[in-house]
Each structure stands twice: as C-alpha cells, then as structure tokens.
Amino acid sequence: xxxxxxxxxxxxxxxxxxxxxxxxxxxxxxxxxxxxxxxxxxxxxxxxxxxxxxxxxxxxxxxxxxxxxxxxxxxxxxxxxxxxxxxxxxxxxxxxxxxxxxxxxxxxxxxxxxxxxxxxxxxxxxxxxxxxxxxxxxxxxxxxxxxxxxxxxxxxxxxxxxxxxxxxxxxxxxxxxxxxxxxxxxxxxxxxxxxxxxxxxxxxxxxxxxxxxxxxxxxxxxxxxxxxxxxxxxxxxxxxxxxxxxxxxxxxxxxxxxxxxxxxxxxxxxxxxxxxxxxxxxxxxxxxxxxxxxxxxxxxxxxxxxxxxxxxxxxxxxxxxxxxxxxxxxxxxxxxxxxxxxxxxxxxxxxxxxxxxxxxxxxxxxxxxxxxxxxxxxxxxxxxxxxxxxxxxxxxxxxxxxxxxxxxxxxxxxxxxxxxxxxxxxxxxxxxxxxxxxxxxxxxxxxxxxxxxxxxxxxxxxxxxxxxxxxxxxxxxxxxxxxxxxxxxxxxxxxxxxxxxxxxxxxxxxxxxxxxxxxxxxxxxxxxxxxxxxxxxxxxxxxxxxxxxxxxxxxxxxxxxxxxxxxxxxxxxxxxxxxxxxxxxxxxxxxxxxxxxxxxxxxxxxxxxxxxxxxxxx
Numbered sequence: 001x002x003x004x005x006x007x008x009x010x011x012x013x014x015x016x017x018x019x020x021x022x023x024x025x026x027x028x029x030x031x032x033x034x035x036x037x038x039x040x041x042x043x044x045x046x047x048x049x050x051x052x053x054x055x056x057x058x059x060x061x062x063x064x065x066x067x068x069x070x071x072x073x074x075x076x077x078x079x080x081x082x083x084x085x086x087x088x089x090x091x092x093x094x095x096x097x098x099x100x101x102x103x104x105x106x107x108x109x110x111x112x113x114x115x116x117x118x119x120x121x122x123x124x125x126x127x128x129x130x131x132x133x134x135x136x137x138x139x140x141x142x143x144x145x146x147x148x149x150x151x152x153x154x155x156x157x158x159x160x161x162x163x164x165x166x167x168x169x170x171x172x173x174x175x176x177x178x179x180x181x182x183x184x185x186x187x188x189x190x191x192x193x194x195x196x197x198x199x200x201x202x203x204x205x206x207x208x209x210x211x212x213x214x215x216x217x218x219x220x221x222x223x224x225x226x227x228x229x230x231x232x233x234x235x236x237x238x239x240x241x242x243x244x245x246x247x248x249x250x251x252x253x254x255x256x257x258x259x260x261x262x263x264x265x266x267x268x269x270x271x272x273x274x275x276x277x278x279x280x281x282x283x284x285x286x287x288x289x290x291x292x293x294x295x296x297x298x299x300x301x302x303x304x305x306x307x308x309x310x311x312x313x314x315x316x317x318x319x320x321x322x323x324x325x326x327x328x329x330x331x332x333x334x335x336x337x338x339x340x341x342x343x344x345x346x347x348x349x350x351x352x353x354x355x356x357x358x359x360x361x362x363x364x365x366x367x368x369x370x371x372x373x374x375x376x377x378x379x380x381x382x383x384x385x386x387x388x389x390x391x392x393x394x395x396x397x398x399x400x401x402x403x404x405x406x407x408x409x410x411x412x413x414x415x416x417x418x419x420x421x422x423x424x425x426x427x428x429x430x431x432x433x434x435x436x437x438x439x440x441x442x443x444x445x446x447x448x449x450x451x452x453x454x455x456x457x458x459x460x461x462x463x464x465x466x467x468x469x470x471x472x473x474x475x476x477x478x479x480x481x482x483x484x485x486x487x488x489x490x491x492x493x494x495x496x497x498x499x500x501x502x503x504x505x506x507x508x509x510x511x512x513x514x515x516x517x518x519x520x521x522x523x524x525x526x527x528x529x530x531x532x533x534x535x536x537x538x539x540x541x542x543x544x545x546x547x548x549x550x551x552x553x554x555x556x557x558x559x560x561x562x563x564x565x566x567x568x569x570x571x572x573x574x575x576x577x578x579x580x581x582x583x584x585x586x587x588x589x590x591x592x593x594x595x596x597x598x599x600x601x602x603x604x605x606x607x608x609x610x611x612x613x614x615x616x617x618x
Contacts, residue, residue, distance in 0.1 A: 040613070041091070041605035043597070044098035048090050048605075054613050055142050056086045061617075074617035083614075087605070093158070095597045100157040107156045115152050165593060166586045176581060180574045184563025186516040189534050191526070192509040192554040194491045196483060203486065206478050212467065214478045219464045221477060225415045227460040230432055233398040233407040233441075234422055235384070236450030237377035240406055244376035251368050255361050262359040268327060269352040270311040273299055274343045281338035281345035288335060288347075295335060295349050313354065323348070378449035385451065388443050398441055398455055407451075413460070428452060484547055491545040491552035504543075504556055516561060526553060 040053045057074065060082060064071045077083050100106070116122060117129045121137060124130035138148050196203075206214070215222070255262065273295070275281035287293045293301075299309055316324040323339040327348060330336055337347040384405065391401060402409035414423055414432045422428050425446045431454055441453035467474060494507055505511065514523060519535055522528060527548045537544060537557040546553045563570050 039606065040087075040609045041603070043091055043094035043603050044601035045101060046094040046098040048094050050609055050613055051142060051147075052090060053087065053610070054616065056090060057083065057613070057617065058142075060086060074614060078614075087610070091603055091605075092594070093154075095594065095601070095603075096158040096161055097154045098601060099597065100154070100161045103161070105157045105160050107153055107160075111156060112149050112152050115156065116149065162590075166589055169582060169585055169589065171578065171581050171585065176574055176578045179577050179581070180570060181563055183519070183573060183577070184570055185535075186518050186561045186563075187534055188513070188515045188558040188561065189517070190504060190556045190558055191512045191514065191523070191530075192491075192494075192504050192507065192556075193512075194487055194494065194509060194552040194554065195550065196487070198509065199486055199490055203479060203482055206475055206482075211471065211474055211478060214481070215467045215474050218477070222470055222473060223462055223464050225417075226462050227413045227415050228432055228435065228456060229411070229458040229460060230414050230435065230454050231398050231409070231411050231457055232422060232428075232452055232454040233401045233409050234446070234450060234452035235381060235405075235407045236446060236448055237374045237381065238448075239377075239408065239450075240380060241370070241373040241377040244373040244380070246369050246372045246376065250372055251365055252361065254368050254372065255364055262361075262364055264357045265315050266328060266356045267313050267315050267354040268350050269354065270314045270327070271295075271299075271306065271309045271349040271351065272311050272341060272346045273302065273304070273309050273349075274341060274346045275302075275338070276344065278338065278345045281347060285335075285338055285347060295347070298347070381449060381451055385443065388451065388453075392441055392443060392453060398453060401453070411457075422452065425452075428454070432456075480549065484549060484552075487552035488545060488547040491547075491554050495543055495545060495554060498543075504554065509554075513558075530555060 038050050039047045040050050041048045057077070060077060061072070061074070063069070064076075071077050071080055071082060074083070077086075116134065122129060122134040124133060135145060138145060141148075143151075273284075275284060284293075284298050288295065288298070296306070299306060311318075316328055319327065320340055320342065323341060326339055327336055327350065331353060333350070335347055335349050338345040339348060340346075388401065388405065388407070391404070396404070399409055401407045410422065412418070412421070412423060414429075416429075416433070423432075427444055427446055431444055431452075435454060435456040437456055437459070439456065441455050443451050443453050445451055494501075494509075498504065498507075501507065517523075517531060517534070519531065521531055523530055527546050530546045530553060533544050533546055534555050534557060537555075540557050540559055543554060543556045546555060
C-alpha cells in the first residue's frame with residue numbers, strides 16, 4: 001500500500017510540474033511537420049502521436065460531462081482555448097521525454113510491471129493483478145499494452161528528471177523570516193477626523209459658470225444608460241379585487257377552516273429531559289431541590305443540548321393526561337416532575353406561559369375578505385386570458401385593450417435597475433430586455449397572477465442630458481467634489497501647523513485609537529486605502545492625510561509591533577510561506593527550463609493532422 005500511495009503522489013507532482021512547464025512553452029508556433037499522419041508533431045526526438053491527442057481531447061470531454069461543465073463539445077473546448085491547453089500539455093510531456101532520453105534516463109521492465117500491478121484499476125476482486133481486466137481497460141481507453149507501458153516508462157523517467165531539476169531547491173531562512181515579519185507586523189495609530197464643521201468657512205453655492213464648467217469637465221458622470229421606451233397594458237389582482245363580491249358564508253367557512261389559528265388554548269414553552277429509570281429521574285430532582293445542580297447541567301450530564309430537549313410551544317393535547325394535568329395546573333414552578341412521558345420518566349422545565357387567545361370572527365373578517373378577494377381576482381384574470389389573446393391576435397393595440405377591458409395602459413423608459421411599478425416584476429424586466437422593434441405584443445404572466453403585454457416604441461442610446469435638466473444633480477456632485485477638496489486642504493493645514501498649535505490632541509478634532517492593526521485589516525467608515533497608507537509611514541510620530549468623501553483623516557503612527565517569533569500562528573505562517581515560495585521558485589525554474597528547451601530543440605506541429613483529428617469529433 002505504501003508503494004501504491006507513493007506512486008499516486010508522484011503522478012500528481014509530475015502533472016503539477018508539467019503545468020508549470022507549459023508556461024515556458026506557451027509561445028511556440030505551429031510549423032510544418034513532414035512525418036506520417038499518425039503524429040501531430042514532435043519535440044526534439046520525442047513524438048506526439050495522433051492517438052495521444054485524440055485521447056486527451058476525449059478525456060477532457062468526458063471530465064466536463066461528468067462534472068456538468070460548460071464545455072460539452074470540441075467546439076466548446078476550442079472556443080475556450082482548451083484545445084490549445086491540451087496540446088501544450090502534450091508538448092510539455094514530450095519535451096521532458098526528449099530531455100530524459102538525451103540524459104539516458106529510463107527504467108526497466110521490472111519497474112514498469114510493478115507500477116502496473118500496483119494500479120487498483122487493474123486488480124481483481126481478490127486484490128491481485130487481473131491480466132484480462134488490464135487488457136480490456138486499455139482497449140476501452142484506446143491503448144495497446146505496449147503503448148501504455150511505454151507511457152508508464154516515460155512518466156517515471158520524467159519524474160526522475162523533474163526531481164533532479166528542483167529536488168535541491170531551498171530558500172534561505174532569512175528570506176522566509178523577512179516575508180513572515182512583513183506579514184505579521186501590526187501597527188497602533190491615532191486617527192483624527194476632519195469634517196465639514198471643522199472648516200473655517202462654509203461652502204458657498206456654485207455659480208452658473210462653475211456649474212457649467214463642472215458639467216463640461218465631468219459630463220460622462222451624468223450619462224444616462226440606454227433606455228428602452230416601452231408601452232404596456234397590464235392587469236393585476238390588486239387592480240380589480242375591490243370589484244369582487246365575497247359572501248358572508250364564504251368568510252365564515254374560511255374562518256372555521258382556520259379556527260385553530262384564531263382560537264388557541266393555553267400553552268407552555270417546554271423543555272423535557274427524559275431519564276432511563278424512575279429512580280434516576282427522582283435522584284436528579286432531589287439534586288435540583290438540594291441545590292447541588294441545575295437543569296442545564298443535568299442536560300449536559302445526559303450528553304444532550306438544550307436544543308435536544310426543547311419541545312417548543314406545547315398545548316395540553318400534546319402531552320399525556322397526567323403530564324398535562326400537572327404542568328397546566330401549576331403556574332408557579334419552573335421545573336415539574338418527574339412525570340411520565342411517551343419516552344419514559346422526565347423532568348419538564350417551563351420557560352414561558354402563553355395565555356389562551358381568541359380572535360373573534362368580526363376581527364378576522366377583513367383580512368379574510370382581502371384574501372378571498374385576491375383569489376377571486378386571480379380567477380377573474382385567468383378567465384380573461386382567452387379573450388385578451390384573441391384581441392391581440394386580431395390586431396388590437398395596447399391602447400385599445402385598455403379602453404375595452406379592465407387592463408390599464410402605461411409607458412415607461414426602462415433600463416436595467418428600474419424597480420418601480422410594473423418594472424418591479426422580473427417577468428416584465430425579462431420581456432423588456434428581449435423586446436425587438438416590430439414585435440407584436442403577446443400576453444405574459446406576472447408573478448402575482450396578473451397579465452401584461454408590451455410594445456417596444458424606441459431605443460434611446462446612452463446620452464448626457466442637457467445641464468438644465470439635471471442642474472440639481474450636477475450641483476450636488478460639484479458640492480461633493482468641492483467638499484472633498486476643502487476637507488483635504490483643511491487637514492493638510494492642520495498638519496502643517498502642528499508645530500505652532502500643539503499636538504493632534506489639541507486641535508479639537510474627533511480622535512480614535514486603533515491597536516494591533518494588520519496590513520489586511522480595514523477601518524469601518526474610513527477610506528479603503530487608510531491602512532495601507534499607515535503601513536507606508538516609516539516611524540512612530542509620522543503622519544499622513546487620507547481624503548474621503550465626507551471627511552479627511554489624519555493618521556498618526558504610534559507604534560510598530562513586530563510579529564512574535566515562536567508563536568504557534570507565526571510558525572504556521574512561516575511553514576506556509578516557505579512552501580509557497582519554494583513552489584514559486586520551482587515554477588520559475590521550470591519556466592526557464594521550458595524556454596531553454598524551446599530554443600534548443602525546437603517544436604513542430606502538423607496542422608493538417610490536428611485538423612483531421614478535430615474533424616472526428618462532433
């Protein structure tokens with residue numbers, strides 16, 4: 001088993017390295033290959049067979065199908081560039097095979113046989129190698145025995161090569177420690193918030209010239225999206241429910257059906273702790289009465305949680321007669337029992353007493369009337385559908401529908417994001433987006449049982465409205481911009497004058513202190529770049545101004561706290577960083593290795609064979 005597990009790990013590592021190698025080989029071009037049609041190309045002395053490429057494509061398609069992936073055909077793979085990635089993988093394997101052969105790296109038949117016998121897919125139900133099953137599996141996969149065993153030989157050779165290339169790569173401890181120190185460092189700092197009330201003078205209203213200049217310089221900020229000008233006719237249950245007649249008899253019948261909702265007996269919020277025997281239950285009650293334990297502890301001692309013993313809201317009919325009589329007769333005690341239950345003797349804890357309630361018919365009638373009216377309105381709309389469809393099929397316009405039926409007519413300048421009126425319905429939004437000029441209106445359903453039909457009248461391209469139409473909006477944006485500028489100027493002025501006016505604490509500003517803040521932390525309501533800018537400060541006492549929309553912030557660095565060496569979390573991070581850096585270095589080495597192989601041995605592919613293979617797939 002140990003050998004089998006080791007082989008599996010080796011395969012995973014080989015493929016990880018091959019992926020890295022692909023980066024170095026990603027820029028190869030497709031040249032002319034003059035070999036037979038059984039090969040798609042070669043890398044040095046190593047060939048890439050047509051069968052290998054076809055199998056790789058088929059394997060990817062099967063994997064996509066098994067995982068419910070989006071690429072179910074070769075066309076899908078090619079559109080996503082996955083056919084190129086598959087070919088690059090085969091090129092990377094061939095490059096390693098060539099180099100291994102050049103170096104004389106190979107393994108004998110004994111090692112190949114061991115690898116085959118150790119593969120669980122080739123073992124019978126008794127755990128031993130099954131020759132017939134082995135040959136059948138290879139045949140289904142499109143391999144001959146010789147071809148598959150040669151693939152294993154090449155895999156092991158490539159594994160030896162990659163071990164030789166990166167096996168001795170290590171990073172200096174000082175490098176890892178520096179990275180960990182950078183990541184685990186925290187900082188303490190003080191924040192002063194400069195708001196509009198701290199300005200020496202208020203903001204004046206913009207002049208017409210200032211508004212025009214701001215509008216001219218920032219026009220794209222006010223651009224309106226593409227609008228779809230739409231006419232529609234619609235009807236919903238709410239529109240006609242007041243026309244529906246609901247009889248007193250129907251109201252009484254619905255009230256009686258729901259009598260348990262309107263008339264409820266006295267109830268208790270209960271917990272029930274069941275014991276195996278009466279003696280254990282009585283002993284637990286005695287311990288409670290003596291103050292030696294409490295109910296929560298008894299629950300824990302039974303290996304349960306409060307959720308396990310919670311019964312929720314319970315009426316007399318939910319309990320045995322004896323338990324109901326004892327529990328509902330006692331309004332003072334918190335814990336009652338032991339009492340018999342369907343699961344054995346139990347202690348009950350009363351968490352709340354819920355009085356009996358009754359909602360008279362007269363009080364419930366209005367809500368019931370609304371409900372029945374809505375149902376009747378939905379049925380009435382359903383009965384209109386055939387007539388409305390016939391009218392539309394006969395050429396009736398939306399305006400005529402509104403005039404001749406209970407439907408209502410309206411227009412809307414719709415764009416993605418409008419959510420008022422009829423635009424709040426998903427069905428309308430989908431139809432509005434799909435509508436084309438010249439489409440005939442068709443009846444569609446709304447989620448509340450309503451119906452609608454629409455007509456696209458015009459598509460208005462994105463545009464910036466004239467200034468006179470959006471004066472208030474431009475003025476608000478101008479003011480926000482000016483406020484940000486003035487707040488930053490005021491904060492910088494305070495910072496520049498600290499030598500004359502005292503410390504940050506003497507400026508009458510709102511101050512907050514932040515401690516042990518990490519690089520990846522953020523401060524609520526502060527600009528998102530604040531923490532990053534604080535970590536750029538060199539030493540305690542340094543300050544920086546960070547502008548924001550409604551406030552400018554002055555940050556003063558108070559202390560720099562290095563990570564604690566030897567702490568468990570630091571040691572874990574050091575191990576993680578070490579592994580990540582080693583992998584990154586391995587990737588760089590293999591990328592350089594791949595580029596060197598490309599320059600030295602050359603890569604050629606035969607587009608004709610590749611296209612012929614593609615033609616075999618649907």
